[in-house]
Amino acid sequence: MLMKEAKDILVVKDLKKVYGDKTAVDGISFTVKKGEIFGILGPNGAGKTTTLEMIETLRPIDGGEAYLDGVNVAQYPQKIKSLIGVQPQSPAFQDKTKLTEIIELFAAAYGEKVNVQEFLEDVNLTDKANSYVEQLSGGQKQRISIAAALVHSPKVFFMDEPTTGLDPQARRHLWELIQHVRDRGITVILTTHYLEEAEMLCDRVAIMDSGKIIALDTPKALVKELLGRGFKKAQHVEQANLEDVFIDLTGKALRD
């Protein structure tokens, strides 16, 4: 029992969120292990974002409970805030702010003073250090946003659809970055629409629909289970797809 406590960084029990007569999150339970990349998949309106927002203390929990690193989320939201880093769906910063200042600002929000250059280096933005944030490309904005979310060395990093709207190069680069974050011992919990992203990146995924978790396992095990039920694709699958062609032709180098 004690072992399990130490291994599970997030424990969610029977979590509920109700908006009027609509149940957005309908009593879900799951655990996230320390140091894994955990994906929450599902169609729009499945309750992915609402689930994250409850754990991030942004929305009140209507039923059930969540423990992050052993801390009750509903009871100690202020403590939770210093344990987590949050990457919103479309990161935005106030105009006329330099990248160095964004790092400085977010560190200050946690009451900390950090080596700004080090954090910019982590996300490959040292040459943009003195640019204003509005001069950045979409991918660069995602990266500075990740750096800003990690200034206080959180235990869990939440990302809501991090690669939506990025070009293939930027997306691949972001995957590497996410893996790099995980390698530093930070647990990553992300939502995504892109299934190949989940397959490539996530150690385990939970598939949500209508507020419920309908499957939870490693991507491989989920595929195996489906094949085991005798599933066959209608179309013959090639060993490469159009994205592979695109990357082969245009290269992996970042374009921003």
Add this chain to the structure above:
Amino acid sequence: MKRKLYTVITFAKLNTKRYFRDKTAIFFTVAFPLIFLFIFGGIFGKSGDVSFRIALINQSDTHIATTFVDEAKKQTKLFKIDDEATSMAAAKEKMNRGELDAAIVLPKEFGTTQTGAKTPTGTAQIYYTQNNQTAAQTLAPVLNAALAPINAQFTNTDMPFKVAAEQTNDKGLSAFDYTFAGLLGFSLLGLGIFGPVNVFPELKKQGILRRYSTTPIRVWQYFTANMISQVAIGLFAMTVMFAVAIAVFQLNVVGNIFELAIFLALSIVTMLGIGLAVGGWARNERQAAPFANLVTFPMMFLSGTFFPRFLMPEWLQQVSAFIPLTPIIDGIRLIATEGKHFVDILPQLGIIGIWVILIYCIAFRVFRWE
């Protein structure tokens, strides 16, 4: 606590830096009030004298009539003579339209010597409309005074009783002093209310405030940071306005600069509280704009921003004294141009103090990060 203050100071520092990089923001806080300063300073800046626009119609060709007209033309401080209205008909038309306050007619026999009389006589006639009784009441003694030296020439007697007017060295309050304090009030509305009310819904729309709410920063820290940066920005903008008013419009600042700065800082904090309450409460621009107008318009018209409160009816003066901007504008004028100290303006400070507490209680209660 030290870390919490570090958060406040860093947010305040970066807010201020951002402002000085933003040309639009500088325009609206510094240049915009300056434009008003030049417009209103141009209107009220000259002097406090009553000025009338009149027509002077001389139908007489006597020497005395001509002398009178020349004398009248020298009285530029008292009235301005319209050169176009040379006939009674033209003058009447202009008077009806409100372009002229009165018409003075020197009839044909003005300055001629009537049969049997020793000296020339004449009566200058003042015509005025019903709406302009003050003009006539003021002009009649003025014209009498202008005729006095001419009368003296003929009657050759020294008048036993005279009134002598002499300027004292004390400079009284001019209309511009009122105008300037009012304009600072107007500028405070922009700095404290319109600024945050425009910015906050935008920050919410982009999810910038929401992101701050995922960090441990507290509302009081965020508010305090905004107060500090807004006071810094506001004092900068007001220093520019004072500098221009002193250099261009001969504003005479006699008060203690230190007290003035503290009072201005308090004023900015008060107005910012309203901006934080409205902008912090509103989810979007559509909620923010009407509410901001509802709050600012009474202040704009009743607190003496554009015209002084002493022109209002008594009851309105008494009511408007309690609007938050009124004691601010009065306080600025009392300290800056009348040289009063904090102990002299305790009633104003009291009203402001009550408002600050009330406004910030509301602002904290209704603030939302998204």
